[in-house]
Amino acid sequence: xxxxxxxxxxxxxxxxxxxxxxxxxxxxxxxxxxxxxxxxxxxxxxxxxxxxxxxxxxxxxxxxxxxxxxxxxxxxxxxxxxxxxxxxxxxxxxxxxxxxxxxxxxxxxxxxxxxxxxxxxxxxxxxxxxxxxxxxxxxxxxxxxxxxxxxxxxxxxxxxxxxxxxxxxxxxxxxxxxxxxxxxxxxxxxxxxxxxxxxxxxxxxxxxxxxxxxxxxxxxxxxxxxxxxxxxxxxxxxxxxxxxxxxxxxxxxxxxxxxxxxxxxxxxxxxxx
Amino acid sequence: xxxxxxxxxxxxxxxxxxxxxxxxxxxxxxxxxxxxxxxxxxxxxxxxxxxxxxxxxxxxxxxxxxxxxxxxxxxxxxxxxxxxxxxxxxxxxxxxxxxxxxxxxxxxxxxxxxxxxxxxxxxxxxxxxxxxxxxxxxxxxxxxxxxxxxxxxxxxxxxxxxxxxxxxxxxxxxxxxxxxxxxxxxx
Amino acid sequence: xxxxxxxxxxxxxxxxxxxxxxxxxxxxxxxxxxxxxxxxxxxxxxxxxxxxxxxxxxxxxxxxxxxxxxxxxxxxxxxxxxxxxxxxxxxxxxxxxxxxxxxxxxxxxxxxxxxxxxxxxxxxxxxxxxxxxxxxxxxxxxxxxxxxxxxxxxxxxxxxxxxxxxxxxxxxxxxxxxxxxxxxxxx
Numbered sequence: 001x002x003x004x005x006x007x008x009x010x011x012x013x014x015x016x017x018x019x020x021x022x023x024x025x026x027x028x029x030x031x032x033x034x035x036x037x038x039x040x041x042x043x044x045x046x047x048x049x050x051x052x053x054x055x056x057x058x059x060x061x062x063x064x065x066x067x068x069x070x071x072x073x074x075x076x077x078x079x080x081x082x083x084x085x086x087x088x089x090x091x092x093x094x095x096x097x098x099x100x101x102x103x104x105x106x107x108x109x110x111x112x113x114x115x116x117x118x119x120x121x122x123x124x125x126x127x128x129x130x131x132x133x134x135x136x137x138x139x140x141x142x143x144x145x146x147x148x149x150x151x152x153x154x155x156x157x158x159x160x161x162x163x164x165x166x167x168x169x170x171x172x173x174x175x176x177x178x179x180x181x182x183x184x185x186x187x188x189x190x191x192x193x194x195x196x197x198x199x200x201x202x203x204x205x206x207x208x209x210x211x212x213x214x215x216x217x218x219x220x221x222x223x224x225x226x227x228x229x230x231x232x233x234x235x236x237x238x239x240x241x242x243x244x245x246x247x248x249x250x251x252x253x254x255x256x257x258x259x260x261x262x263x264x265x266x267x268x269x270x271x272x273x
Numbered sequence: 274x275x276x277x278x279x280x281x282x283x284x285x286x287x288x289x290x291x292x293x294x295x296x297x298x299x300x301x302x303x304x305x306x307x308x309x310x311x312x313x314x315x316x317x318x319x320x321x322x323x324x325x326x327x328x329x330x331x332x333x334x335x336x337x338x339x340x341x342x343x344x345x346x347x348x349x350x351x352x353x354x355x356x357x358x359x360x361x362x363x364x365x366x367x368x369x370x371x372x373x374x375x376x377x378x379x380x381x382x383x384x385x386x387x388x389x390x391x392x393x394x395x396x397x398x399x400x401x402x403x404x405x406x407x408x409x410x411x412x413x414x415x416x417x418x419x420x421x422x423x424x425x426x427x428x429x430x431x432x433x434x435x436x437x438x439x440x441x442x443x444x445x446x447x448x449x450x451x452x453x454x455x456x457x458x459x460x
Numbered sequence: 461x462x463x464x465x466x467x468x469x470x471x472x473x474x475x476x477x478x479x480x481x482x483x484x485x486x487x488x489x490x491x492x493x494x495x496x497x498x499x500x501x502x503x504x505x506x507x508x509x510x511x512x513x514x515x516x517x518x519x520x521x522x523x524x525x526x527x528x529x530x531x532x533x534x535x536x537x538x539x540x541x542x543x544x545x546x547x548x549x550x551x552x553x554x555x556x557x558x559x560x561x562x563x564x565x566x567x568x569x570x571x572x573x574x575x576x577x578x579x580x581x582x583x584x585x586x587x588x589x590x591x592x593x594x595x596x597x598x599x600x601x602x603x604x605x606x607x608x609x610x611x612x613x614x615x616x617x618x619x620x621x622x623x624x625x626x627x628x629x630x631x632x633x634x635x636x637x638x639x640x641x642x643x644x645x646x647x
Binding site: 283284286287288290291292304305330331332345349352353355356397400401404 | 470471473474475477478479491492517518519532536539540542543554578579
Binding site: 148150151152153154155167168169171172173174175176178179180197199200202203206207210240243244245246261262 | 531537551611620621626
């Protein structure tokens, strides 16, 4: 019984017991990353402190914490600032509660005035409910984990090709447009025509070598494309060599250079899985 | 050798085995009836028969939100799990708390989730849940900003082997926080 | 109630039902033996037993080049094939986005796609695209893990009515497309 209780009190971080949890809401800056991982926000931390450390939220040295918070928020320089802000708000809430508790109240109003802590307690209770619900949900059997649905391959159909949904270019472009808007991931320099040409050329070379495995270097260039075409092809070959897909081989000094596909055909299928 | 009921039950078994997902009575009706249609009662009867046929085997017939499906019975789950190369996936607490709020409080806005959890909900979490098709936007609240109203989907119920939302374990009662550390009546 | 042989036969059945591929005796040995190893003969015996157990059912145990697998018996093949006509509805947004990224950023690894999209790309999506012959593995990046480099194929160009990849509209134009009535969150 006692060991169980002790076990509950030990917070483990990366397998190491962590016993120096603060007795107030202040988290030292160097422990912040850990706290952000371990606690789902200030309500969670506060619940932990109340449940496990018997924290009395009235006893928190609010001025002290606030001062410390301001210092480390400054120090963070925007690093996961939005999360730190949540903790800061909580410190402010606690400060407000404490100040209201300390203020003398006219005696005839006591009946009507709500305990300043009531709102916070209500929020904590509400949060705790869903925290528990999440734990329960996490324990439910889940498809792919505990619920396994058997599936047999469909019998092979003799040359009756599979029926696929119809897709147009517009569908593809819309998908990309949505993605672009969502992530705004492509910077302008990546949008340039050059990049596409280079990548296109890389693909073309891969296509050529896919069928041959081994090609004379010179065959990868088309003179009719002029200087720029040759430069692009050359860059594409270099890029592919850099990515370890192609290899340049030369039997002898001044012998013709060959390009070799470093990837044996055949192990494609199970490569992605 | 087999009665007509058994034949239909076995047809259904074959269909469920190859579809790898739940199927409704209506879907089974359509797939089983070739020349003449099979009525829903006949399908239901065959499903009951299938349940009996499978009794001693490794599979069970179960009903979830999107219909009936086959599942490996518990004693054999552990063996099959060895097939999975990586460890069984666990979701982050943040994701599970967000999911729990949507499941129990739907329809709910992201702002409301944030208010209860006391922290911002990452876009990543919402996106993961949408990608899994466990949640979807059911509409927009008619307030400034028109926040999206999030609800859970049938796929969510399927994933947890449930027929309907009311089958979720009941929410815990509100617990007393005042007795433990917060003394309200201190004066 | 069940002999030891039956229990092993059923373990194997569960494994084959969920593995989605044929399994060799050696693989089954590894998966079935938990504390002490099971010898090959025992597995072979259990496979024979399984064959008998399945005799009256919709599945048969068959040996193919890569091992043993379960398949639907002939009388049910026709029913099951109706499932196929059922399939094509729409490709998911996740699939289309993945395809678009491969088209514009090829050669690209799955990890890079995941990084840009911010969510995991399911194996299913990659497999569907490969099955559709729209993408293929062009090679492997020589970094730890040797991730596959994905590129689009000629069939992809044909399907979208393009002669070459450079005929894809420049990315800059896509922004206009968004302006003209693409609803981002239509569902």
